[in-house]
Amino acid sequence: MKFTHDAIVIGGGAAGLTAAGGCALFGLKVALIEAHKMGGECLNNGCVPSKALITAAKRAQEARRGEWMGVTLAPPQVAWAGVHKHIHDAIAHIEPHDSQERFEEMGCEVIRERARITGRHSVAVGGRTLTAPRIVIATGSRPTIPPISGLDNVPYLTNENLFELRELPGHLVIVGGGVIGMEMAQSFRRLGSQVTVINPGRLMGRDDPEAVAVVQARLEAESTAFVFGKAQSVSGSFGAITLQVSDGPAISGTHLLIAAGRTANISGLGLEDVGIETGDNGIIVDARRRTSVKSIYAIGDCRDGPRLTHLSGHEGSNVALEITTGLPTKVNWKALPWCTYTDPEVAQVGMTEADARKEFGDKVTVVKEGFDHNERAIAEDATDGFLKLVLKGKKVLGVTIVGKNAGELLLPWSQSITGKSGTFDMGSAIISYPTRSEIAKAAAFAAWEPTVFGSLPKKYVAVVAKLRRAMN
Numbered sequence: 001m002k003f004t005h006d007a008i009v010i011g012g013g014a015a016g017l018t019a020a021g022g023c024a025l026f027g028l029k030v031a032l033i034e035a036h037k038m039g040g041e042c043l044n045n046g047c048v049p050s051k052a053l054i055t056a057a058k059r060a061q062e063a064r065r066g067e068w069m070g071v072t073l074a075p076p077q078v079a080w081a082g083v084h085k086h087i088h089d090a091i092a093h094i095e096p097h098d099s100q101e102r103f104e105e106m107g108c109e110v111i112r113e114r115a116r117i118t119g120r121h122s123v124a125v126g127g128r129t130l131t132a133p134r135i136v137i138a139t140g141s142r143p144t145i146p147p148i149s150g151l152d153n154v155p156y157l158t159n160e161n162l163f164e165l166r167e168l169p170g171h172l173v174i175v176g177g178g179v180i181g182m183e184m185a186q187s188f189r190r191l192g193s194q195v196t197v198i199n200p201g202r203l204m205g206r207d208d209p210e211a212v213a214v215v216q217a218r219l220e221a222e223s224t225a226f227v228f229g230k231a232q233s234v235s236g237s238f239g240a241i242t243l244q245v246s247d248g249p250a251i252s253g254t255h256l257l258i259a260a261g262r263t264a265n266i267s268g269l270g271l272e273d274v275g276i277e278t279g280d281n282g283i284i285v286d287a288r289r290r291t292s293v294k295s296i297y298a299i300g301d302c303r304d305g306p307r308l309t310h311l312s313g314h315e316g317s318n319v320a321l322e323i324t325t326g327l328p329t330k331v332n333w334k335a336l337p338w339c340t341y342t343d344p345e346v347a348q349v350g351m352t353e354a355d356a357r358k359e360f361g362d363k364v365t366v367v368k369e370g371f372d373h374n375e376r377a378i379a380e381d382a383t384d385g386f387l388k389l390v391l392k393g394k395k396v397l398g399v400t401i402v403g404k405n406a407g408e409l410l411l412p413w414s415q416s417i418t419g420k421s422g423t424f425d426m427g428s429a430i431i432s433y434p435t436r437s438e439i440a441k442a443a444a445f446a447a448w449e450p451t452v453f454g455s456l457p458k459k460y461v462a463v464v465a466k467l468r469r470a471m472n
């Protein structure tokens, strides 16, 4: 068969850009197809705007603290237009990195149209049929809209229009106490909105409950309200919305944000015609990210599994490596990190304690170090939180960190889980004083403490001491 390209990549978000760029930089002929904005969710409606908003909110909160450490700041004055500008300046700053021009320079043919798969090796786009030995689906996800009666008749926000708001909400009602719900709840509260979060069960359900409790306590102390139940029905109009919680109260607010999970963008892609298997949570893939049609990969948010920018990027480079080298390349999630950028942050790499206990039962041990013993944290008056090391023997299965800048502390643990550096190496590393990363050494050392100061080393030391006394 004569092909128009070596690889066709559908979707120009973190996953698709990495896959297409990787293949093109190795000299393959690549078509990169994006129907909407280059950069996808992360740049335009996800990580970048949300983290910019979080930063503005932190600034307001610090000022709200008034007198602290002998320094008094004036109460914050929030001008939403300035916050909005900061968000969009951050997007504009990063945009060139994900731009059509940059990917064309790398050698991709960038096509700005909606694509549809028409065969094992063919894609229809903009009136053309492209063909390639390998196709990569990287079409991302969109907000899940839960079945809330009356929602069709009420104006609501999702992450797709939240960052376009032209005013600060008076009272923001958030459906969903997951990652988006919690990050946005704290930010809008800090900027001055009243905020109510509605969630049926545990907040941030996939994270360590002890860590989440620290965050929940902080949000409650900052007067975010939580209502535990399912959003059932809603009525009203812009500025006056009332939401009924199942077996719970009716909540009235000015704005409604739906943050109730994600749905893979897979409809209208022609998957069923080609025989690509899908499940409730997206396209089904194997460890190499191949779909049930082996010439077609699916990576990032559109496939079944965790949805994170760095994972989309990782899968993109993995698939690029497999396509360019022709060698099978499995994705390994053993040391997958994620972080929720609330204040304090909740960061996780590898297994949570609950996951580890499910798999390894009582072979699992846990070491916990609080930031209240970390001298930098004490000097900064930021001692909330802890590091929890989940171990099997001396092997790290996972680490949970809750505290200021927790996400920055994950890297050595990822090296440890993948076997590149053991807990002994970490426990004996020289770490700059005073830094919050000293907590890593403290926890690693605590895991070794019973062994290091155990009976055998003590016996050896006693022999050395005896010999020294005899010889001097």
Ligand SMILES: Cc1cc2nc3c(=O)[nH]c(=O)nc-3n(C[C@H](O)[C@H](O)[C@H](O)COP(=O)(O)OP(=O)(O)OC[C@H]3O[C@@H](n4cnc5c(N)ncnc54)[C@H](O)[C@@H]3O)c2cc1C
Pocket: 010, 011, 012, 013, 014, 015, 016, 033, 034, 035, 036, 037, 038, 039, 040, 041, 042, 043, 045, 046, 047, 048, 050, 113, 114, 115, 116, 138, 139, 140, 141, 159, 180, 265, 269, 299, 300, 301, 302, 307, 308, 309, 310, 311, 312, 341
């Ligand atoms: C508010 C929010 C905050 C977030 N914060 C973080 C964070 O801090 N850290 C983190 O790791 N993750 C975060 N995420 C998750 C992260 O944004 C996603 O995991 C990531 O962007 C997914 O990348 P992707 O390339 O798989 O999909 P996307 O970025 O969604 O890209 C898919 C692209 O495919 C295009 N497309 C779809 N169908 C077609 C078609 N038929 N033809 C052509 N093009 C098509 C779409 O237009 C889109 O641009 C956040 C998400 C949200 C919503």
Ligand SMILES: NC(=O)c1ccc[n+]([C@@H]2O[C@H](COP(=O)([O-])OP(=O)(O)OC[C@H]3O[C@@H](n4cnc5c(N)ncnc54)[C@H](O)[C@@H]3O)[C@@H](O)[C@H]2O)c1
Pocket: 146, 147, 148, 175, 176, 177, 178, 179, 180, 181, 183, 198, 199, 200, 201, 202, 203, 204, 205, 229, 230, 231, 232, 259, 260, 261, 262, 306, 307, 308, 338, 339, 340, 341
């Ligand atoms: N820092 C980060 O890495 C980051 C930040 C934001 C988003 N994300 C990604 O974005 C994705 C989406 O996040 P999310 O917060 O929307 O999903 P989520 O799955 O984290 O949370 C959704 C929450 O909505 C609740 N919910 C569902 N239906 C409801 C109803 N009818 N009433 C009340 N509550 C209801 C669920 O119980 C759940 O707690 C995740 O995949 C996440 O990985 C990542």
